[in-house]
Amino acid sequence: MPRSSEHTVKAFDDDIGELRALVSEMGGLAETAIGDAIHALTRHDLETANRILDEDVRIDELEAEVERLAVRLIALRAPLADDLREAVAAIKIATVLERIGDYAKNIAKRVPIFDHRVDIEPLSILPAMAQIVQEMVHNVLDAFAARDAEMARMVIERDSAVDDFYDSLFRALLTYMMENSHNITQSTHLLFIAKNLERVGDHATNIAEMVYFAATGEYLEDRTAGETHMADIEELEE
Amino acid sequence: MNDATDTQAAPEAKPATDEPLVDPASLKMTARNVDVYYGDKQAIDDVSIDIGMDNVTAFIGPSGCGKSTFLRTLNRMNDTIPIARTSGQIELDGEDIYDPDMDVVQLRARVGMVFQKPNPFPKSIYENVAYGPRIHGLAGSKSELDQIVEKSLIRAGLFEEVKDRLDDSGTALSGGQQQRLCIARAIAVDPEVILMDEPCSALDPIATAKIEELIHELRGKYAIVIVTHNMQQAARVSQRTAFFHLGNLVEYGETSELFTNPHQERTKDYITGRYG
Numbered sequence: 060m061p062r063s064s065e066h067t068v069k070a071f072d073d074d075i076g077e078l079r080a081l082v083s084e085m086g087g088l089a090e091t092a093i094g095d096a097i098h099a100l101t102r103h104d105l106e107t108a109n110r111i112l113d114e115d116v117r118i119d120e121l122e123a124e125v126e127r128l129a130v131r132l133i134a135l136r137a138p139l140a141d142d143l144r145e146a147v148a149a150i151k152i153a154t155v156l157e158r159i160g161d162y163a164k165n166i167a168k169r170v171p172i173f174d175h176r177v178d179i180e181p182l183s184i185l186p187a188m189a190q191i192v193q194e195m196v197h198n199v200l201d202a203f204a205a206r207d208a209e210m211a212r213m214v215i216e217r218d219s220a221v222d223d224f225y226d227s228l229f230r231a232l233l234t235y236m237m238e239n240s241h242n243i244t245q246s247t248h249l250l251f252i253a254k255n256l257e258r259v260g261d262h263a264t265n266i267a268e269m270v271y272f273a274a275t276g277e278y279l280e281d282r283t284a285g286e287t288h289m290a291d292i293e294e295l296e297e
Numbered sequence: 298m299n300d301a302t303d304t305q306a307a308p309e310a311k312p313a314t315d316e317p318l319v320d321p322a323s324l325k326m327t328a329r330n331v332d333v334y335y336g337d338k339q340a341i342d343d344v345s346i347d348i349g350m351d352n353v354t355a356f357i358g359p360s361g362c363g364k365s366t367f368l369r370t371l372n373r374m375n376d377t378i379p380i381a382r383t384s385g386q387i388e389l390d391g392e393d394i395y396d397p398d399m400d401v402v403q404l405r406a407r408v409g410m411v412f413q414k415p416n417p418f419p420k421s422i423y424e425n426v427a428y429g430p431r432i433h434g435l436a437g438s439k440s441e442l443d444q445i446v447e448k449s450l451i452r453a454g455l456f457e458e459v460k461d462r463l464d465d466s467g468t469a470l471s472g473g474q475q476q477r478l479c480i481a482r483a484i485a486v487d488p489e490v491i492l493m494d495e496p497c498s499a500l501d502p503i504a505t506a507k508i509e510e511l512i513h514e515l516r517g518k519y520a521i522v523i524v525t526h527n528m529q530q531a532a533r534v535s536q537r538t539a540f541f542h543l544g545n546l547v548e549y550g551e552t553s554e555l556f557t558n559p560h561q562e563r564t565k566d567y568i569t570g571r572y573g
Contacts, residue, residue, distance in 0.1 A: 064566065064571045065571065067570050067571065068570060071570060137529055138569070139528065139532075139556050139557070139568045140557060140558065140564075140569050142569045143556075
């Protein structure tokens with residue numbers, strides 16, 4: 060949503076700019092971590108996996124920084140209307156990005172489990188799935204930066220593709236495990252990884268809903284009504 | 298100016314639903330197509346608004362937007378300004394308050410007012426409150442008058458602080474106490490509507506909080522309309538807020554909605570501090 064003008068108090072603009080920059084930085088790190096984690100997994104790159112674990116600390120720090128800054132902004136500037144919605148969205152988005160970082164970390168932690176000798180076919184599907192969720196995270200942060208409700212809505216639409224990926228991986232892995240019980244351990248780990256990516260897609264969707272609200276002041280109607288994905292069913296059981 | 302049933306274009310409110318902003322059952326005052334001129338200069342341009350009994354209504358807007366001028370039309374306070382000219386229709390319980398037969402003194406008892414600067418009479422605390430009921434003949438005896446004074450001071454949250462010195466001068470009180478005395482004075486004549494024009498702008502934060510608490514307590518007993526420059530105050534004390542700009546009523550809505558999701562660009566710019 061375009062801004063009509065700057066705040067009369069310029070320092071207010073500076074504070075909001077700083078808050079947005081922090082959220083963008085966090086988003087960039089989380090997005091990269093997801094891509095790198097899958098990359099490390101498919102290439103058995105232990106070095107990258109370890110780096111992801113280290114960098115997750117920075118994401119956690121940024122989350123605390125966003126929260127501090129947003130609370131200070133609310134206390135000192137008493138923001139209203141879109142400024143208020145944006146400050147609240149920043150806190151919520153930071154929390155979600157921290158979770159996305161954790162999923163990347165989870166995936167990275169599993170890298171040592173898969174060595175070069177393992178050639179599980181479903182493993183080759185993961186990069187494509189990761190690509191989509193990475194783009195969702197990337198686009199939703201662009202939408203936040205541009206206060207673009209329409210772009211946020213488009214991110215949400217992509218989530219069903221992620222769910223479809225998860226559903227097909229789930230079936231493939233199940234078949235794999237039934238064929239040979241030696242496959243069960245690694246297949247289960249892969250299933251967890253797929254689930255992590257699927258959750259990242261859900262989180263990107265949550266962020267999109269927050270961006271939409273921050274930009275328009277309206278809530279998006281419930282997107283999942285009537286859909287039953289394998290992914291959704293498991294969430295209920297979680 | 299006499300057709301109460303004619304529901305002309307609703308105020309420029311943008312409620313999400315088709316329901317009127319003010320429940321017809323609680324409707325206290327209605328203004329339709331009100332214009333106010335000071336000489337040649339138009340201060341209020343075609344303002345229509347409903348004031349409900351069941352809540353506090355805040356008028357906000359930049360200086361010179363007309364919010365105080367409009368407030369003063371609600372009890373014909375602008376009549377005291379020779380060059381002011383008001384047209385349109387304003388009703389109190391369906392009664393046209395600009396009707397030539399309207400007793401203005403009586404009207405101002407029904408629609409009381411509290412001003413920006415506390416303005417107690419240079420008389421005792423007791424006399425400040427007793428004056429109105431006495432001239433309006435609301436008390437039949439001294440003891441009845443005593444009761445009205447006490448009840449009004451209690452309602453205004455001042456009684457405990459002044460009960461032992463009711464004969465002291467009202468002007469000797471602190472600013473916050475003086476303002477509550479003025480509210481007690483307004484309450485004493487048993488009004489239906491209380492108009493407050495920046496009642497806290499001369500008070501410190503503690504005295505302000507006491508007035509705000511008082512407004513909260515008085516809600517529902519009287520229809521309260523408050524003009525304030527302090528948006529946080531409007532957000533704290535009111536349930537409905539009207540935003541005025543350049544003599545127009547730009548937006549009128551639920552306070553919680555107006556401050557989180559204003560529908561008009563001008564409202565948003567003003568409340569977020571991007572005005573001008």
